[in-house]
Amino acid sequence: MKSNELAKLAGVTVRTLRHYHAIGLLDEPPRQANGYRDYRPEDLLRVLRIRQLASLGFPLDQVAGMLDELDAERSQHGPRLPADQPTADDILAELDAALQKQIEHLQRQRRVIAHLRTQNLAADFPERAAGALAAMDRLARVADEPGFMGLALSDADQLAMGIAAHLYSEAELAEIERVFNAIVDRDYVDEYRKISRAVNVLPADASAPQRQATVDACVGFLAKLIDCFDPQNWLRADKDYEVLLDRTASESFNSAQIDVSEQIFGEFARILVRRRDGEGDCG
DSSP: OOHHHHHHHHTOOHHHHHHHHHTTSSOOOOBOTTSOBOOOHHHHHHHHHHHHHHHHTOOHHHHHHHHHHHHHHHOSSSOOOOTTSOOHHHHHHHHHHHHHHHHHHHHHHHHHHHHHHHTTOOTTSOGGGHHHHHHHHHHHHHHOSOOTTOOTTSHHHHHHHHHHHHHSOHHHHHHHHHHHHHHHHTTOHHHHHHHHHHHHTOOTTOOHHHHHHHHHHHHHHHHTTGGGOOGGGTSSOOOHHHHHHHHHHGGGOOHHHHHHHHHHHHHHHHHHHHHTTOOOOOO
């Protein structure tokens, strides 16, 4: 039979047959005088067997070995494959284990999708970031103020926090969620709004006393939330993405605001060092 006849009977395409020839899965049949391939019924059976194994999930590079093993197990007189060659049942068990892993992965994906849908969460951000993003959005709606802590309202902050949502660890995102929720839950919104405005209007030529007053106000505010911060997230070398995020967030700052931000971080880090062995959890 011709290639198009075999392909039709086997439910595949002629291109598929050519691919099987190219990878050595199906021997090239002899050609007729007119140049057409002349397939035999044996070729049709092999293609049907290949198709069946492929439908079970076997990669094509494993199909030939599976066919050889099945043929050897069925033959009572033919040569056996080497002793270390996996049996057909071994190969099926290996495939079954691989498929089970795929099923578990798909089930996890479905659970995440279901959670995204029921909670109306953004699908383009990791599920682990949902709490942090929700807490920031909550404070933004209550405070209606760009914050000195990097509340994602400006273009630069939105960019920085979008990257952070993908790259921050679960512990870092959980800290963000704790801090921003605590500002609302502990009724610190007015104070947050006040010090945020102080930072936002700080001129580039701000005097040293003005800068110091701003630093003191911000550090004092952060100290009230000290139990929400995990020292391990702060008292270590900056990660590459943190350096990038700091640089991105600072693009909208003038020189005085950058100076004040660096002082705030330094002062707050010293507080965290003193508290490193202390106790306290954020509710």
